[in-house]
Amino acid sequence: MDGYYDAIIAExxxxxxxxxxxxxxxxxxxxxxxxxxxSPMECVLGQLYGSWRQAPPTIKxxxxxxxxxxxxxxxxxxxxxxxxxxxRRYLRYATVAA
Numbered sequence: 001m002d003g004y005y006d007a008i009i010a011e012x013x014x015x016x017x018x019x020x021x022x023x024x025x026x027x028x029x030x031x032x033x034x035x036x037x038x039s040p041m042e043c044v045l046g047q048l049y050g051s052w053r054q055a056p057p058t059i060k061x062x063x064x065x066x067x068x069x070x071x072x073x074x075x076x077x078x079x080x081x082x083x084x085x086x087x088r089r090y091l092r093y094a095t096v097a098a
Contacts, residue, residue: 002082005082005083006086008063008064008083009064009083009086010090011062012062012063012065013064013090016048016059019056019058022048023048026048027091027094029047030048030091032088032091035087035088035091036084037066037083038084043065044064044065044087045060052065066080066083
């Protein structure tokens with residue numbers, strides 16, 4: 001486990017929990033089969049709002065919801081991969097624990 005990225009994800013999840021309009025079962029709504037932190041449609045916010053771009057700005061600015069554009073991909077690849085893995089760990093555990 002990578003404690004740094006796990007902490008970022010926990011903060012992002014807490015932010016979603018505290019945001020009006022986000023369904024309380026948002027964790028169960030994320031399809032891990034199609035999940036990708038690099039996709040604005042398949043990331044957590046993409047799956048909840050239809051697209052990362054449609055999510056409230058206060059949420060999508062948090063580091064847990066990073067979506068890199070293709071021009072930024074090489075620079076952010078390692079961080080994005082670690083965030084993706086941390087989200088997957090979090091969501092698998094949250095779904096099993098529920």
